[in-house]
Amino acid sequence: MTKIYPVIMCGGSGTRLWPRSRKVKPKPFLPLVGDQTLFEETLARCSDAEQFAAPTIVTGTAHLAHVEAQLHGDGARIVVEPEAKNTAAAIALAAALLPEDAVMLVCPSDHHIADVSAFRAAAQAAAALAREDRMVAFGITPTHPETGYGYILRGEELTGGFAVERFVEKPDLERATEFLAHGGYSWNGGIFAFRAGAFMAELERYRPALADAVRRAVAEGSEDGARFHPAPAPFAQIVSESVDYAVMEETGRAAMVPVSMGWSDIGSWQSLRDARPGDEDGNRVRGSAELVDCTRVLVDSDGPRVSVIGLEDVAVVVDGDEVLVTTMAGGQKVGTLDGAKNQ
Amino acid sequence: MTKIYPVIMCGGSGTRLWPRSRKVKPKPFLPLVGDQTLFEETLARCSDAEQFAAPTIVTGTAHLAHVEAQLHGDGARIVVEPEAKNTAAAIALAAALLPEDAVMLVCPSDHHIADVSAFRAAAQAAAALAREDRMVAFGITPTHPETGYGYILRGEELTGGFAVERFVEKPDLERATEFLAHGGYSWNGGIFAFRAGAFMAELERYRPALADAVRRAVAEGSEDGARFHPAPAPFAQIVSESVDYAVMEETGRAAMVPVSMGWSDIGSWQSLRDARPGDEDGNRVRGSAELVDCTRVLVDSDGPRVSVIGLEDVAVVVDGDEVLVTTMAGGQKVGTLDGAKNQ
Numbered sequence: 001m002t003k004i005y006p007v008i009m010c011g012g013s014g015t016r017l018w019p020r021s022r023k024v025k026p027k028p029f030l031p032l033v034g035d036q037t038l039f040e041e042t043l044a045r046c047s048d049a050e051q052f053a054a055p056t057i058v059t060g061t062a063h064l065a066h067v068e069a070q071l072h073g074d075g076a077r078i079v080v081e082p083e084a085k086n087t088a089a090a091i092a093l094a095a096a097l098l099p100e101d102a103v104m105l106v107c108p109s110d111h112h113i114a115d116v117s118a119f120r121a122a123a124q125a126a127a128a129l130a131r132e133d134r135m136v137a138f139g140i141t142p143t144h145p146e147t148g149y150g151y152i153l154r155g156e157e158l159t160g161g162f163a164v165e166r167f168v169e170k171p172d173l174e175r176a177t178e179f180l181a182h183g184g185y186s187w188n189g190g191i192f193a194f195r196a197g198a199f200m201a202e203l204e205r206y207r208p209a210l211a212d213a214v215r216r217a218v219a220e221g222s223e224d225g226a227r228f229h230p231a232p233a234p235f236a237q238i239v240s241e242s243v244d245y246a247v248m249e250e251t252g253r254a255a256m257v258p259v260s261m262g263w264s265d266i267g268s269w270q271s272l273r274d275a276r277p278g279d280e281d282g283n284r285v286r287g288s289a290e291l292v293d294c295t296r297v298l299v300d301s302d303g304p305r306v307s308v309i310g311l312e313d314v315a316v317v318v319d320g321d322e323v324l325v326t327t328m329a330g331g332q333k334v335g336t337l338d339g340a341k342n343q
Numbered sequence: 344m345t346k347i348y349p350v351i352m353c354g355g356s357g358t359r360l361w362p363r364s365r366k367v368k369p370k371p372f373l374p375l376v377g378d379q380t381l382f383e384e385t386l387a388r389c390s391d392a393e394q395f396a397a398p399t400i401v402t403g404t405a406h407l408a409h410v411e412a413q414l415h416g417d418g419a420r421i422v423v424e425p426e427a428k429n430t431a432a433a434i435a436l437a438a439a440l441l442p443e444d445a446v447m448l449v450c451p452s453d454h455h456i457a458d459v460s461a462f463r464a465a466a467q468a469a470a471a472l473a474r475e476d477r478m479v480a481f482g483i484t485p486t487h488p489e490t491g492y493g494y495i496l497r498g499e500e501l502t503g504g505f506a507v508e509r510f511v512e513k514p515d516l517e518r519a520t521e522f523l524a525h526g527g528y529s530w531n532g533g534i535f536a537f538r539a540g541a542f543m544a545e546l547e548r549y550r551p552a553l554a555d556a557v558r559r560a561v562a563e564g565s566e567d568g569a570r571f572h573p574a575p576a577p578f579a580q581i582v583s584e585s586v587d588y589a590v591m592e593e594t595g596r597a598a599m600v601p602v603s604m605g606w607s608d609i610g611s612w613q614s615l616r617d618a619r620p621g622d623e624d625g626n627r628v629r630g631s632a633e634l635v636d637c638t639r640v641l642v643d644s645d646g647p648r649v650s651v652i653g654l655e656d657v658a659v660v661v662d663g664d665e666v667l668v669t670t671m672a673g674g675q676k677v678g679t680l681d682g683a684k685n686q
Contacts, residue, residue, distance in 0.1 A: 290681050314668070318647075318666055324651075324652075325649070330635070339633070
């Protein structure tokens with residue numbers, strides 16, 4: 001079996017899990033669901049030596065210490081971006097460094113996937129399509145009319161997947177509900193498979209300047225042990241763009257592999273709550289707490305005891321000098337709080 | 344004008360304002376409404392030298408240090424009970440120590456009264472009735488159908504007040520609503536006026552053993568500066584009973600003075616919230632906080648910043664190693680929390 005090359009993206013930090021996730025200890029590097037951090041979970045999912053080669057990590061200087069502290073295995077390469085340039089550049093840097101025929105599996109480092117077997121089966125199906133030079137997205141079977149994700153409409157059936165009929169931007173609730181009823185729409189979870197050479201060919205076709213800058217940043221870059229530093233001058237010329245815009249929505253070769261794997265982007269306190277196992281009242285507690293007359297309450301305390309009476313669908317988070325109390329719906333506004341903005 | 348002798352009761356601590364109020368820093372000695380503590384407010388209400396003699400404080404060894412630290416004036420006497428024996432004994436100790444013709448005004452130390460002028464006017468009216476050997480209760484004009492207080496039904500009109508027709512135990516909501524509609528019922532706020540000798544005479548009539556034990560505890564007691572220590576052996580024989588049962592519900596001389604004075608016993612997080620001035624959304628904040636989409640939320644933090652999104656009628660209290668989040672209705676259960684019970 002040809003091995004799959006994991007490419008793990010450790011980019012921005014986000015603010016929606018503030019105050020637990022902060023600039024100095026961002027989301028991927030926190031043990032948010034189980035005992036492992038999300039980054040460690042991501043590495044573990046792609047660590048079966050039968051199926052996977054050693055990973056390529058794409059990260060920035062801000063996260064480098066966290067990456068190196070949590071990267072327990074051998075053989076990984078760490079691409080250190082001088083600044084964040086969005087996903088098209090990050091994937092292209094890895095693609096330009098890897099052998100042309102390597103099949104890359106691009107994985108965000110801050111997602112939780114409950115069913116690792118389903119993930120690996122989908123990875124094999126996606127890799128098979130990628131070997132035919134398809135640009136392959138994981139299409140996650142939706143479980144509710146989520147308005148926070150982009151959607152993928154499937155087209156004609158291919159071996160192990162489907163062509164992509166259309167990528168759809170984040171919908172409003174009405175459209176999301178229609179998508180769910182339609183059955184042909186999947187969530188775009190930001191997980192992709194590409195043959196490295198094929199990805200670079202498509203990028204050269206649709207974003208030639210971006211591809212050229214990446215090629216030069218790699219050609220003139222420098223190794224330092226496991227670290228690879230792209231050359232700063234060409235890197236600075238890279239335009240920030242998502243892989244969705246730069247490649248997936250441009251290419252005629254887009255494909256998708258449908259998968260149901262207990263996926264969550266842990267993008268809010270509500271989705272973190274839902275990713276953790278609850279007690280019989282749906283409450284989730286980490287740290288010292290007592291809950292009375294509570295339903296579906298999340299408590300997450302790094303020290304103080306938290307006593308909660310009479311609430312439902314509320315998160316209470318204690319992190320050092322910050323206490324957050326929010327309804328699950330209100331969790332969308334966490335990023336607008338003074339504490340989250342002025343870190 | 345004959346002066347009124349304030350008798351200020353600094354008894355039990357209660358658990359309903361946990362974790363701010365704790366055994367080691369009980370409710371009367373905390374600045375819960377304004378800048379002064381409730382005990383300091385109580386002293387200040389009774390500190391006008393034209394109207395009031397120096398106060399008698401009745402307290403226990405556990406609270407003595409707090410009393411002495413916050414007792415800024417001169418001339419006060421502090422009766423130090425070896426153990427708490429409920430209000431009949433506390434009032435009787437003060438009555439037995441004071442001149443027979445002293446008119447006592449018995450005040451709990453942990454209430455808030457917004458309108459001090461109304462309080463003082465009612466005190467004068469109550470004192471006038473007490474000089475005629477009436478056993479006088481303040482009857483607080485109810486503002487809502489509260490189920491947490493006892494009620495007083497007024498009878499025939501007297502000069503400056505009314506005879507008491509009946510004392511009524513805490514009612515259920517239906518009865519409390521009837522009482523409010525009826526108009527003749529007042530809350531029993533635990534504020535009383537008695538001529539000292541008349542109180543002892545009624546106590547001797549209805550609870551002779553209690554009166555005798557108090558007389559001996561005073562006669563054999565010892566002075567230590569401002570402190571008066573009742574003699575331990577007779578004190579130990581005192582039966583714990585409330586003044587309501589021991590005297591007010593027994594005597595044929597009960598009277599009441601109706602008063603509307605912005606009174607609150609600050610008996611729950613809800614009543615503390617309501618005693619503090621709110622912003623335009625009805626929120627009350629002490630300490631560092633940011634509230635988004637909140638209505639009638641109380642935040643009280645001794646340090647950490649508290650960020651709240653999307654809640655109404657909720658209290659968030661941070662006190663050292665304890666965080667409490669409760670609905671206002673749920674506040675009745677605060678005393679049942681592990682943290683409140685195991686102090």
